[in-house]
Amino acid sequence: MFIKVTRNEAKEIIDSLTSQKYYETITIDEAEGRVLFEDMKAKFNIPESDKSAVDGYAINVDNLTFPAKLKIIDEAPAGEAQKELKEGAIFIMTGGVVPKGANAVVRIEDVEKDGDYIVIKKPVKKGDLINFEGEEVKTGDVVLKKGEILDYKKVALLANLGHYQIKVFKKVKIGIVVTGSEVKEPFEALDKAGVKNSNLYILKGLLKPYADITYYGKLPDNLDEMIKVFKNAIEENDILISSGGASKGKYDFTKEIAKQIGVDIKFTTTNIRPGRPLIFGNKDKKLFFGLPGYPAALLVNAVEFLIPYVKKAAGIVNYQNEYKKAVLTTKTKAKEGRVDFIRGNIECDEKVTFTAAYTQQTSNYLSIALSNALAVIDENEGTKEAGEIVEYILI
Numbered sequence: 001m002f003i004k005v006t007r008n009e010a011k012e013i014i015d016s017l018t019s020q021k022y023y024e025t026i027t028i029d030e031a032e033g034r035v036l037f038e039d040m041k042a043k044f045n046i047p048e049s050d051k052s053a054v055d056g057y058a059i060n061v062d063n064l065t066f067p068a069k070l071k072i073i074d075e076a077p078a079g080e081a082q083k084e085l086k087e088g089a090i091f092i093m094t095g096g097v098v099p100k101g102a103n104a105v106v107r108i109e110d111v112e113k114d115g116d117y118i119v120i121k122k123p124v125k126k127g128d129l130i131n132f133e134g135e136e137v138k139t140g141d142v143v144l145k146k147g148e149i150l151d152y153k154k155v156a157l158l159a160n161l162g163h164y165q166i167k168v169f170k171k172v173k174i175g176i177v178v179t180g181s182e183v184k185e186p187f188e189a190l191d192k193a194g195v196k197n198s199n200l201y202i203l204k205g206l207l208k209p210y211a212d213i214t215y216y217g218k219l220p221d222n223l224d225e226m227i228k229v230f231k232n233a234i235e236e237n238d239i240l241i242s243s244g245g246a247s248k249g250k251y252d253f254t255k256e257i258a259k260q261i262g263v264d265i266k267f268t269t270t271n272i273r274p275g276r277p278l279i280f281g282n283k284d285k286k287l288f289f290g291l292p293g294y295p296a297a298l299l300v301n302a303v304e305f306l307i308p309y310v311k312k313a314a315g316i317v318n319y320q321n322e323y324k325k326a327v328l329t330t331k332t333k334a335k336e337g338r339v340d341f342i343r344g345n346i347e348c349d350e351k352v353t354f355t356a357a358y359t360q361q362t363s364n365y366l367s368i369a370l371s372n373a374l375a376v377i378d379e380n381e382g383t384k385e386a387g388e389i390v391e392y393i394l395i
């Protein structure tokens with residue numbers, strides 16, 4: 001049974017079956033890379049009160065004429081409660097709370113000190129060098145939204161806004177099974193009939209930001225043994241991914257295994273190249289992706305059909321791939337009726353250009369590993385000439 005779907009149909013099917021994870025509460029010390037489960041509001045105004053932007057003197061400029069001579073009556077270091085200015089000037093540090101009664105600050109280097117007095121020659125205006133309460137953020141402002149990924153800058157912002165414990169989406173649990181009697185781990189002895197397991201590293205690299213990954217090892221093409229491992233792996237995870245055995249060879253067991261472990265197979269082939277074979281289905285809320293064995297085919301499938309929905313499951317709002325536009329530097333072959341993912345390089349100079357790699361052969365991994373982008377030529381477009389616009393995604 002083969003079920004062929006188009007690229008867009010495949011995406012719609014996967015999208016409709018992808019559900020989001022629930023939340024857990026963590027501290028911001030563990031928050032980098034996590035996805036917010038709720039909008040985050042400021043707990044207080046920032047600045048928290050009117051604060052001095054500099055080391056200087058807090059003064060009241062109402063009714064003051066310049067040059068002005070004022071007595072230093074007190075000091076206001078950062079972190080101390082608000083002082084009161086009734087007359088003269090208060091020596092204030094950067095970040096110090098502007099005293100009640102003061103309405104401007106003048107920098108140390110802009111006054112002349114004369115004993116307990118300062119002389120201000122240049123006129124100072126009301127509000128000078130004061131950071132006013134709430135001018136950056138007001139209590140209750142939503143500053144970060146549900147579904148945003150927290151990078152270090154946003155984690156620091158949460159700290160700034162007074163948040164310590166936060167709700168984030170639970171991480172997606174993903175199991176990876178690599179299949180194929182020919183596959184050898186990098187540390188295993190090489191043999192002429194074998195191939196080294198690069199697919200594991202492609203998947204780990206792409207998934208790591210969004211998921212907790214369990215690797216169930218590499219399985220020889222033995223149906224009974226494979227079923228046991230796959231069955232356990234789908235129980236233990238939200239998403240199960242397999243590599244290899246997705247097409248039509250005698251030992252291409254993925255489809256059979258998926259059926260046997262209770263996956264409702266939705267499709268087995270798409271109209272993309274490289275990577276036509278993709279066995280996708282669900283077991284209730286769990287998703288199964290049977291990716292093709294060739295690393296280039298696996299990578300393209302993962303970028304196009306897997307990662308966006310892992311991001312969705314992880315709670316990320318903007319989970320779909322965003323394709324940008326570039327100008328082709330050379331004629332680039334593609335076939336109508338098929339979506340071609342062309343490996344190559346994007347260069348950003350005066351304009352953004354895409355140059356296809358020297359080969360587009362599926363079995364050639366070097367050419368995709370040394371590329372920084374995939375151009376996508378959709379099914380109704382066909383071959384494009386140099387100078388034409390193409391969509392691309394960075395990889």
Ligand SMILES: Nc1nc2c(c(=O)[nH]1)N[C@H]1C(S)=C(S)[C@@H](COP(=O)(O)OP(=O)(O)OC[C@H]3O[C@@H](n4cnc5c(N)ncnc54)[C@H](O)[C@@H]3O)O[C@H]1N2
Pocket residue numbers: 178179180182183195196197198199200243244245246247248249252274275276277291292293294295297362
């Ligand atoms: N008669 C047909 N043969 C093939 C078809 C077809 O439609 N009819 N489709 C071809 C297409 S398209 C692709 S893509 C490949 C992929 O199919 P499989 O998923 O069955 O891939 P395998 O046979 O398991 O592996 C292919 C090849 O990839 C290398 N490989 C496998 N695993 C790894 C790994 N973990 N790390 C690195 N490289 C790996 C290895 O060289 C395998 O020989 O099928 C075509 N055939």
Ligand code: MOO
Pocket residue numbers: 272273274275276277292294297362363
């Ligand atoms: O589509 Mo397959 O990936 O040609 O090799």
